Amino acid sequence: SDSHFPIPISPADVDYSSHYPHFLHSSKNDPDEDDLLPKIRFADIGCGFGGLLVKLSPLFPDTLMIGMELRDKVSEYVKERILALRASNPGQYENISVVRTNSMKYLPNYFCKGQLSKIFFLFPDPHFKEKNHRRRVISLQLLDEYAYVLEVGGIIYTITDVEELGDWMKFCLNSHPLFSAILEEEIEADPVVKLLASATEEGQKVARNGGQTFYAVFRRIAPEDPII
Ligand code: SAM
Structure with a gap:
């Protein structure tokens, strides 16, 4: 349950210097410095x-990135994986880290308004039954939170091998006033899109089994932007 992991009361409450020691030093002595980091x-x-x-x-x-993972053992594995990569490749992999948390509950405890430029949902759990749709990590309500932490112009990337979930994620994103579909040419030119189906362990499993994938890539827009 949630009581087994710490829950920061606000983004300022998280000591990110322990996650990215090469980029951030502990600025406890001078909290004003935080703005410059x-x-x-x-x-x-x-x-x-x-x-x-x-x-x-x-x-x-030079971009700091974080993974959020609910399962304790899995998040510990990622932590160890990153430390091992840093040890065998000095100066590299210093920009990635992981926290164990329930992102559906605590995202705004970790990020300020407009802080993120990219947010990823790769092969999320499908929760097939209709009564469990509210547990899906993409929903109209949760898109409000993702819109809050994304900067205007920021991008949300989703991919799944479950067609019904792919349709659902597209439906939610299309219905939300603060997201707009990205043009196909732009998606094809984005180097990050090429990783969606192949970079993760789940993606590789789907590829090995010859499964189809369905992605949705949308931009966070300002409320007054015209929706094309
Ligand atoms: N994205 C990875 C990949 O493509 O290999 C993992 C996909 S796996 C099917 C879904 C992951 O989401 C699981 O590791 C699960 O523990 C995690 N998860 C589910 N609900 C979560 C939540 N509320 N907060 C954080 N992680 C969650």
Whole structure:
């Protein structure tokens, strides 16, 4: 249950210097310095074993990224995986980290308004039964929170091998006033999109089994932006 992991009361309550020691020093003596330090820009929600973070890290070496994972053992594995990569590749993989948390409950405890430029939902649990749809990690209500933590122009990436869930995620994103579908040419030119189906452990399993994938990539727009 939630009582087994710490829940920060606000983003300022999280000591990110322990996650990214090469980028952040502990600024407890001078909290004003916090504003000058780099902030996490990418979040991988339900990161599983961390394959996406490991692939993104060298592509965006100066961007801080975090995985959020509910399962204790899995988040511990990701932590150890990152420490091992740092040890065998000095100076690399310093920009990725992981927290164990329930992202459906505590996202705004970790990120400020407009802080993130990319948020990922790769192969989320499908929760097939209709009475369990409210447990899906993409819903109209939760999109309000994702819109809050994403900057205007930020991108939400989703992919699944479950067609019904893919349709649901597209439906929710299309229905939300603060998200707009990204044009197909732009999606094809985005190097990150190429990783969605192949970088994670779940994606690789689907590929091995010859499964189809369904993605939705949307942009966070300002309320007054025209929806194209
Ligand atoms: N994204 C990874 C991948 O593609 O390999 C993992 C996909 S796995 C099917 C879904 C993951 O989401 C699981 O590791 C699960 O523990 C995690 N998860 C489910 N609900 C969550 C929540 N509320 N907060 C954080 N993680 C969650």
